[in-house]
Amino acid sequence: MHAKGQGLPQIPETATTGLSNSAAMIRAYDNDHFLHPWEMMASLGEANRTISTRAEGIYVYDETGRRLIDGPGGMWCTQIGYGRRDMADAIADQVMKLAYHSPWNTAGEPSALLARKLAELAPGDLNHVSFTTGGSTAVDTALRFIHFYNNVLGRPEKKRVISREKAYHGSTYLSATMTGKERLHTLFDTEKRLVHFLPNVNPNLRPAGISEDEWCRAKVADLESAILELGPDTVGGFIAEPILASGGVIIPPEGYFKACWEVCRKYDVLFIADEVVTAFGRLGHWFASESVFGVVPDIITCAKGLTSGYLPLGACIISDRLLEEVRLRAAPDLMFNNGYTYSGHPVCCAAALKNIEIIEQEGILEHVRDISPYFLERILRLESNPIVGDARGVGLVGCVEGRLQGGVNGEGDRLALDREFGNRIDRTCESLGLIVRPLVNMCVFSPPLVITRSQIDEMFDILEAAIGRVAGELGI
Template sequence: MNLAGKDKKHIIHPWSNLGSDAESMIIESGKGVHVFDSEGNKFLDSISGMWCVNLGYGNEEMAQAIADQCVKLAYYTPFGAMTSPPSIQLATELSALTPGDLNCFQFTNSGSTAVESAIRFVHYYFNCLGQPEKKHIIYRENAYHGSTYLAASLNGKRCDRSYFDYVTDIVHATSDPNPFKRPQGMSIEDFCDLRVNELRDKILEIGPDKVACFIAEPIMGSGGVIVPPPGYHKKTLDVCREYDVLYISDEVVTAFGRLGHYFASEEVFGIVPDIITVAKGISSGYQPLGAAIFSQKLVDRISGDSASENSYYTNGFTYSGHPVTCAAALKYLEIMKRDKLTDHVLEVGPYFMERLETLMELPAVGDVRGRCLMACVECVVSDNEDENIAFAQRVDEFCQEKGLIVRPYENLCILSPPLIIEKKHADQIVDILGDSIASTMDEMGYS
């Protein structure tokens, strides 16, 4: 049995169709912005693995830092009053980069566990303050926040709701803030106010004494790279402050350079939230690592002399603050600073978006949106949603045949290339994607 057959027999893949007979594509190696499959085919990876391989593949400095830490100390428990130097150093360095007073870290294994820990902290926090009814969480349609039980219950993407069970009694959705979907004739400013007022109305409907937090991605990633209207995040934060609702900024995708900054909440959108969640780019995908980052003000209200009796914080993971993963993150931060990676993104990112916007000339392209190295091309060929989805899936197949990997979701082509791409790579991505859309139009009769 070949590798693909063994994979099919033994491995259950995330977000795979268990009824499909299709075999997996086996990615065997990578170098720079390219990956190679088991057949020797070369692909430009325009999705960074899964939004995360910011430095590209085969970075020897990253590999050496990981190996050195494995030899020095591969693991020790983070529970109770135990720790290791890399986690302390990482938290210290990150606290100099985070907005406001967000300098208290709980390290996790992933973005899902970071979001799960953030929500659990919020519930713990209000319980400690004697407000046990503040449990309810507001999220948005088309959001993605993870795949652990509570985090998955906050996902607003239709396709993520399947035969699993979800929390239903304390979670509430509001509409996504996608300007492309605004009512015909409505200005972007009025659309922004519509969505902000919807959040206010939802809080009042549930009861401010019962709403614990609002969670929002600065730019909604896998739900379609949805960039909210200008001022949206500031206005939603103001609403949360008015009703004592904590604001969680889910920066699992947007942090660590994808938008040209270490964190996007303040630098890009002008807000200082109460909590930030991160993962993916924090280690450039070289090791699994996430974190929930809390405001010092919140932590001070429930710790030290303010702590409740026997207030043990019974949340965490065997691999929280794992020394090897933290060493990888420290090396990535070192490389980011030394190589001025954020400056590079701010130079190549706008060029990438400008090139992508030329695809609007194709009749099958309904919208191009994004910021820097986080982008989406939405295919619209019909009023029938299934036809749009079928079209985009064929575009993805053509791209792969031409040596480009994009991330398909419904009728969208989602792009998040490694942060090290050059303008020539941006040109290649746009040229292949454009050719693939044109080929699909010809094949499916939409020319």
């Protein structure tokens, strides 16, 4: 363990690599051998990524020892913060007690206890948990269950799932099929026969003179119209994030989520709440579906904050009602043959149990509800800047969206201009001590839930200074 603020140790230059220190070696190995998520192919091997060396609380330290606030909380997931000794001890204890057992053949204490705990925390009769490796596989499991369920019920045509523009649901074949981010240029195949996308629900896009309530009714009508157009006998499910996180923290109009749930009940369409981001405290509750939006879904998918990112784990939580319908119709040899080598991995489940214990014992949900209004106040202040098109948030998740009318020379296509904004803000923020992880022209925030009021000030003071600098560079 390196001392606080100390850079990576120096290593001798070698004739074979020409590298003078371990940071250069790590960056070279990273470029040469690690195919990162969302890697740019044209510049493969040319990245100059910051090297994360250690972390503590809400801060990550780079290869030079520089301290950076983790604004996006890793990938929306570091709820309890970094460097928790109690979490490390719980993980180590389980490793020594039982590092692995096959979920096909045996039961285990951590997975059974965690399944029971999630059943207690989840709304309604969502009492059965299929453990997965992360959010994508949790969504994949939910989609496969819809197909399985309708096959068992003798409705093989009822397979289409309705999703939304700007939605992000994962990277497996099925979950990527449900992803509706139109700027996500990809040559990967998806199964277009299984999905139908609804128009953007962002209330900021509503025409002049249309109230938010009218916009909400129109967006709910989009769902009902789609079900009727496709045929209720072909639509198996509707999948929705309560807040469209990776789409840019899009907050649908008030009442939208519940109204969509009611439409789904009307037409016997299963409602999947994708709470991979919003569960485990991001909005101040274990799950947002019922506590924030008044909905008891048929299925909830979750991951990320389930372990605060300490180990990979996801869960698909399914209604008892659905499973009972299957059980009553099941032939003796019928199996739900879906699962993974690491389903219910004992060490990952032990980490999740400790994570939930920490959140409970330290009152982190209450802290989020208490501090969220100040988080929102600070983020909304940024709207006064001429290069900020919109600032929005709820709970401890928010977004600052850039607005450039032209490039440095007043020219450029829309996507290039938006990327220019994001890249400039990213570089400037990092130089000042803040990670923002731009999504094109949007800086998203989902800091560790343990963030304090003074740290919120520190975070947004840096962002405000960075925006000012970028505005000056662009002559705005």
